[in-house]
Amino acid sequence: MSYRPLTETTAAAFLADIPAVAERLGGEANDWSVQEVGDGNLNLVFLVTGPQGGVAAKQALPYVRLVGESWPLPLSRAYYERLALADQARLSPERVPALIHHDDVMALTVMEYLTPHRTLRGALVEGLRYPLLAEHMAEFLADTLFFTSDLAVPAVEKKARIAAYLGNTAMCRITEDLIFDEPYFDAPMNHHTPGLDHVVATLRADIPLLLSAQALKARFLAAPEALLHGDLHTGSIMVTAQDSRAIDPEFAFYGPIGFDVGMLLANLWMAHFAQSGQRPGVEDGWLLAQAEALWAGFAERFAGHWRNHAPDGEGGALHALSRSDGVLRDAAIDAWRAATWSDSLGFAGVEIIRRILGLAHVADFETIADEALRADCEKRALLFARELLVDRQNFPNAAAISQRIAQGTAA
Template identity: 55%
Template sequence: MPLAMPDGYRILTEAQVPAFLAGIPTVAERLGGGPDDWRAREVGDGNMNQVFLVHGPAGSVCVKQALPYLRVVGEGWPLGLKRAWFEQMALRVQARFAPDRLPHLIHYDEMLFAIVMEALTPHRILRYGLVEGLTYPALAAQMGRFLAETLYGTSDLALPAREKKDLLGLFAGNWEMCGLTETVVFTEPYMVHPHNRWTSPQLDGVAAAVRADTDWKLAASRLKLKFLASPEALLHGDLHTGSIMVTAEDTRVIDPEFCLFGPIGFDIGALLGNLWLNALAQDGHAGPGASRDASREAVLTAAEEIWTGFRTRFLARWRGGGTGDAYPAALFVDSTGTQALEAERQAYLDRVFADALGFAGAKITRRILGISHNMDLESIADPDRRALCETRCLHLARALMVETHRFGDVTQVTAALRSLRTEVTRAVL
């Protein structure tokens, strides 16, 4: 059955991109010269879209076009094009709160479902750098702040209810992308499903143990319900280390096509979980004379600093005077009131922390047992060694999800993770 495509939509080729861009004055100006001088190269390595880098005499731009199917699977898995509209909309909203951490949006083409944006150079995908053992000194502070600004800024603490409901109504339309998350993160990894794969036969027993672990499945299901019905703020929705581009000085968050109003802890947990997974994968990349201890510790420190940076900034914003409709400041003006409100803020952030830990565990689990894996682990050539790293990840994931309240502080997660490196020596849960 041929895919239904809206009128005017066509899948751009490298050769067609210059003519498309020539019709957008601000792009022509940025690239310099004319369309004959522009070269487009398809560089997409994600699962769902095509991405062109376009260079002209004066500069470059990036064109991201949604394809009507899941690229990694092919036309057999159709996927709505409108995710591109939600992505550019999320970029616009996030830019109100953290413009420096995003690619600059230049143009959105409604007919081609194509986003034209700043080409980020010399940035590269954070995940690739971390897998090589590189460290990024600006990352933690910039990501902690990005999370605080975008999540606080779109919460009921900052947004008047009308404005939040308008946005909520808008982003509710991105249900197809959310449906993918609901399925591949919270459901499939915990059951027998043809989408799933894992390092086999090493993890066969571990995967079976997860599927038989009622507490774990219950934790995943509670998190799923939270994901479905707690629209606390506008989330990126897929904030792993492949959605972040970096240099030593600069961090940018890309690809918010899974955006939704959801629980604040989901974005934070996605990032922390991916960092913790990377930290436990570092042993798989170490070799004789090539210790990864420093890389691992740098990643662990980054995770701690992202959380503390987020928490500090979020609290500072809230203390600065909530402009939203939650916790009306007028009710807490005397000294008893201000103290109680401050205790409430701390409890709020403690709850977000617990949520983040749970979601981090869910994100780790699905990268080992579900449909979509990470090169942090996938690129460990020796399957026995990979399976051992993965087993340690799953031990951590279970603790984060099922025994969340063991962790009163982010440093306790770091400590638990370090212990797992020595305690877990076999692929058994």
């Protein structure tokens, strides 16, 4: 059997041959309803429901769906996605969909159907709030990042895991190009709101900014600190009032911890910047407070794992930093927090810039119909992002960020 893309017509018959799937859906294939909903830019996603339950079946296409067959993309990304889903399910089972079945030849992954979940980005655009979101995502980040890092894993095992993901080069290449390079140059697929021409020209001539973006790219290329989700924006998070799940880890690889943290912070901050365009006069500090809570919760939980994981000094490759005797461990935690915060701010900066100047924009800004209003929101976000890249030492903590954003200038 070779690869073939499923359709709403063929999906049920294919899935009926998979016992774990048939059992979960109940009844017969004829009883199932199948809806292809896409997942954004890259894949087919079939939501399948039967008498007893539902599944989400995600199938990779051999090209980028957003662009078309002219942009080929290897099916192997489905393999890395289910590898990452399995690792994440082991480390943070409550924060990811359960993996039900995978088929590497068909580039197909069948997962738990998350319902009544919706994507966080869409919900934030509507002004909805999720009191448990920051806590849940802090948990996902701390649990997946700490327990795949040199603080928790011996070097031999860590290097084997790095190697297991090193082949996911096509997905990393997308990030390398679209996040770190193209927004800073006049690349063909870039686009931006007309009113931004002047600020765009200024940013693309800003050598310290370009230098900082490239320094972050160098870290993205060669800093395998932990297993990253790799694409943890608000469109990769499914929420209800009680639950939050990270989905779509097809960009997973071993990279710098600040990349995952910074991307999520950036998307919360962008949601805030967009508020004054979406519902003028009603914006408040809720989203800024969520970003603060996310960072605080993440850093505290990561530090807690560090203190509790291997107090006898064995465990990870950096075991000398785990010993509970002496003050080295606490000094190391402080140093880690400062370095990871700085890294996260930098990666947040490139994420904001690419979402406004690059290929893939976000609904937060795109749904602001008034172009002048949208350009104003985006310009404020861009100038903030520039500070994250070149002046991030001005922001010692998340409260300083909230103050800067609320006041419109650096403290």
